[in-house]
Amino acid sequence: SEAGAPGLGRKQIAIVALASAIAARHAPLTRAIAADAAAHLSAEEQNGARAAAAIMAMNNVYYRFTHLVNDPEYAxxxxxxxxxxxxxPGCAKVDFELASLAVSAINGCGACMESHEKTLRKHEVSAQAVQSAVRIAAVLHxxxxxxxxxxxxxTDLSAAA
Known part of the structure; x- marks a missing residue:
């Protein structure tokens, strides 16, 4: 809810939650979050959340590699x-950035988190809103x-029985 995510609107919460659920890779949770998001987002906005999860799944691996290897040649x-x-992306660019930040937090890419946080702050998104997006990601993960x-x-109990 907006009370639990200060600085974010209902659509932003839904976009961040859907992208985060996808990144957390638990299909039943993703279905539940997607069903809730559908009540608050257009089909295009839902696709924006999915796109943020997909793009960050790729970018987080690549940029985490370039950051951790720390060889300037890769840059x-x-x-x-x-x-x-x-x-x-199908949703507001700031909302896409919030979702990208949340997914990057789940995936542990410091370079991407830093980049998205800076972009959000340049667009005058408050620190509290940024924190709320990351908290949603943390809770869903x-x-x-x-x-x-x-x-x-x-499953183990059933197998043992």
């Missing part, structure tokens, strides 16, 4: 990653991990 090479959707472990434990 001179063209990344060659297709990111056409960023020109028209924790829920996904917990549900996955509960399902694994249930």
């Amino acid at each position: 001179t090479l063209r990344a060659g990653l297709r990111m056409n959707v960023m020109a028209n 924790a829920v996904a991990v917990t549900l996955e472990q509960a399902e694994a434990a249930q």
